[in-house]
Amino acid sequence: MATGFRRGRGRQRRLDRLSRTHSLGIAAFVIAATALFGTVGADYLGYTGRALRQRAPWLIVLGVFLTLWEVATAKFAWLPLPFFPPPQAIIEVYTDDLPKLLDSVFASVKLQLGGYIIGATVGFLTGVSIGWSRAVGYWLHPVLRFIGPLPATAWLPIAFFTFPSSWSASTFLIALATGFPVTVLTWSGVASVSGAYYDVARTLGAKPSFLVLKVAIPAALPHVFVGLFMGLGASFALLVIAEMIGVKAGLGWYLQWAQGWAAYANMYAALIVMSLLCSGAITLLFAVRDRLLVWQKGTVKW
Amino acid sequence: MVAALAEVATHHAAGAALDIEQVSHAFDIDGAELPVLSDVSIAVEPGEFVALLGPSGCGKSTLLRLVAGLDKPKAGSLREDEIRIVRPHPSRVVVFQDPTLFPWRTVWDNVALGLEAQGILKSQRQRVDDALDLVGLSSFRNAYPQQLSGGMAQRVALARALVNDPKILVLDEPLGKLDSLTRITMQAELVSLWQRKGFTTLLVTHDAEEALVLANRVIVFSERPARVKADIRVDRPYPRHRGDPYLADLRRQILGLLGLDATW
Numbered sequence: 001m002a003t004g005f006r007r008g009r010g011r012q013r014r015l016d017r018l019s020r021t022h023s024l025g026i027a028a029f030v031i032a033a034t035a036l037f038g039t040v041g042a043d044y045l046g047y048t049g050r051a052l053r054q055r056a057p058w059l060i061v062l063g064v065f066l067t068l069w070e071v072a073t074a075k076f077a078w079l080p081l082p083f084f085p086p087p088q089a090i091i092e093v094y095t096d097d098l099p100k101l102l103d104s105v106f107a108s109v110k111l112q113l114g115g116y117i118i119g120a121t122v123g124f125l126t127g128v129s130i131g132w133s134r135a136v137g138y139w140l141h142p143v144l145r146f147i148g149p150l151p152a153t154a155w156l157p158i159a160f161f162t163f164p165s166s167w168s169a170s171t172f173l174i175a176l177a178t179g180f181p182v183t184v185l186t187w188s189g190v191a192s193v194s195g196a197y198y199d200v201a202r203t204l205g206a207k208p209s210f211l212v213l214k215v216a217i218p219a220a221l222p223h224v225f226v227g228l229f230m231g232l233g234a235s236f237a238l239l240v241i242a243e244m245i246g247v248k249a250g251l252g253w254y255l256q257w258a259q260g261w262a263a264y265a266n267m268y269a270a271l272i273v274m275s276l277l278c279s280g281a282i283t284l285l286f287a288v289r290d291r292l293l294v295w296q297k298g299t300v301k302w
Numbered sequence: 303m304v305a306a307l308a309e310v311a312t313h314h315a316a317g318a319a320l321d322i323e324q325v326s327h328a329f330d331i332d333g334a335e336l337p338v339l340s341d342v343s344i345a346v347e348p349g350e351f352v353a354l355l356g357p358s359g360c361g362k363s364t365l366l367r368l369v370a371g372l373d374k375p376k377a378g379s380l381r382e383d384e385i386r387i388v389r390p391h392p393s394r395v396v397v398f399q400d401p402t403l404f405p406w407r408t409v410w411d412n413v414a415l416g417l418e419a420q421g422i423l424k425s426q427r428q429r430v431d432d433a434l435d436l437v438g439l440s441s442f443r444n445a446y447p448q449q450l451s452g453g454m455a456q457r458v459a460l461a462r463a464l465v466n467d468p469k470i471l472v473l474d475e476p477l478g479k480l481d482s483l484t485r486i487t488m489q490a491e492l493v494s495l496w497q498r499k500g501f502t503t504l505l506v507t508h509d510a511e512e513a514l515v516l517a518n519r520v521i522v523f524s525e526r527p528a529r530v531k532a533d534i535r536v537d538r539p540y541p542r543h544r545g546d547p548y549l550a551d552l553r554r555q556i557l558g559l560l561g562l563d564a565t566w
């Protein structure tokens with residue numbers, strides 16, 4: 001595996017003003033050794049070994065990429081330095097700027113989670129009511145058509161001066177961005193439930209509440225999850241913009257701040273964290289979906 | 303299976319009378335009226351087993367929907383034990399032509415649907431197990447509908463109906479998708495279940511032989527719009543034999559009514 005490339009790193013001291021080079025070298029060595037040990041001993045490691053072996057091509061590519069990056073920045077400085085920091089500079093951010101980064105992560109997660117949960121809940125309830133009740137549909141459908149397609153970002157200026165705090169304004173906007181796709185897809189899900197299911201339930205003595213809770217909603221759930229997924233994407237975009245513009249906390253704000261100080265390593269570090277968080281959120285959503293929709297076959301694996 | 307039959311049969315629900323009086327029905331298709339039932343009158347006695355035969359598309363399923371209370375007739379009336387049918391009630395359970403199991407529920411939960419909807423599942427879970435035993439699908443209780451074959455799905459749909467102890471059991475070609483062997487077994491099960499429990503049965507079928515093996519009475523419909531073309535009593539004791547010359551004679555007569563004398 002990529003061991004050969006990596007071993008030399010500990011000795012690269014050309015750019016000796018970069019700290020953490022030593023720790024990067026040790027880390028790379030440990031990872032490479034684990035990979036080597038894992039690859040050779042895969043047969044004795046059971047499940048872990050098999051998983052490792054399956055990912056071996058990716059590990060190699062990753063190793064090569066890191067090495068090229070290291071060589072291109074730290075060793076030969078082919079890439080202009082402030083914009084393209086070497087890997088050790090990013091590690092340095094994670095160790096030295098950890099408290100601030102953690103604060104930002106915490107603020108982002110809090111804002112995102114609050115807005116998303118409110119938006120998803122309201123969207124789901126609205127979608128079910130529109131899909132179920134003709135009267136509710138009559139009143140809400142035009143509103144939805146008029147306001148829904150408007151990008152939630154268009155509300156930014158209004159929201160920031162009408163709401164008491166930038167935090168509540170952002171929560172509202174994230175909820176709005178989430179709510180629209182969730183509403184539309186829940187509604188279309190409920191509306192597309194086959195009448196035969198209702199017939200069966202009614203002949204078996206089901207009351208209207210049973211029809212909504214035990215027939216319409218479970219049948220619409222696959223659509224609801226598509227809406228939740230789309231809402232998640234829309235709300236991430238809004239979160240970052242809101243943090244950059246109004247909220248003085250969170251990863252979006254951290255990015256902005258890092259750019260202001262030309263701290264590019266901090267930017268990359270924050271980007272990586274953000275990507276992990278967003279990907280993690282989607283993984284979580286898909287895990288919930290897979291649990292609730294085990295009866296469906298051929299669902300997309302995330 | 304026999305033990306299970308005895309179990310289910312302990313919940314007594316005798317059959318109800320069903321009066322279909324001068325019922326006519328029509329659908330609107332693109333503004334044009336499509337007459338489907340024309341002045342249909344059938345008086346079904348409590349505990350009777352009535353088979354409905356007729357050409358495809360003549361309106362049999364439509365009549366069953368009216369009996370279930372899912373639709374209202376354009377003219378005429380339907381009554382269960384002298385009470386007008388205006389909405390569905392679990393005393394009249396329908397096994398639809400399509401099994402329409404709920405794909406998000408396991409087999410057991412599908413069968414439990416009626417008891418759950420009526421809010422009595424907690425105290426009556428045993429009935430679900432018995433009904434599953436009855437159709438021979440106990441080992442599939444945790445399977446999802448898409449893991450079943452077409453015939454198994456129909457058996458689940460049958461169990462889902464039987465678990466409710468209906469007074470009138472309405473069956474729309476429930477054995478249509480079964481292989482001939484399972485079909486014969488299920489026919490025998492159906493007869494013995496009906497004899498034990500005494501519910502009134504209304505069975506739509508395409509198969510004249512099936513109608514004659516199972517029913518007290520066979521009603522033959524005309525082409526759409528359906529009218530009652532013949533009302534034939536089948537006075538033969540159960541279990542009936544397929545080779546019975548009396549039944550063979552009736553069968554010829556019925557196929558003649560359905561316009562098949564040339565090929566027969």
Ligand SMILES: Nc1ncnc2c1ncn2[C@@H]1O[C@H](COP(=O)(O)OP(=O)(O)OP(=O)(O)O)[C@@H](O)[C@H]1O
Nearest residue numbers: 329330331338357358359360361362363364365526
């Ligand atoms: N909901 C509906 N809207 C309009 N037309 C309908 C509807 N349901 C049934 N029909 C029409 O009514 C006629 C009778 O349908 P029905 O399903 O009762 O036939 P059937 O006797 O059960 O036929 P098969 O034996 O093939 O099941 C058909 O011509 C069909 O097109």
Ligand SMILES: [Mg+2]
Nearest residue numbers: 362363399474
């Ligand atoms: Mg039919």
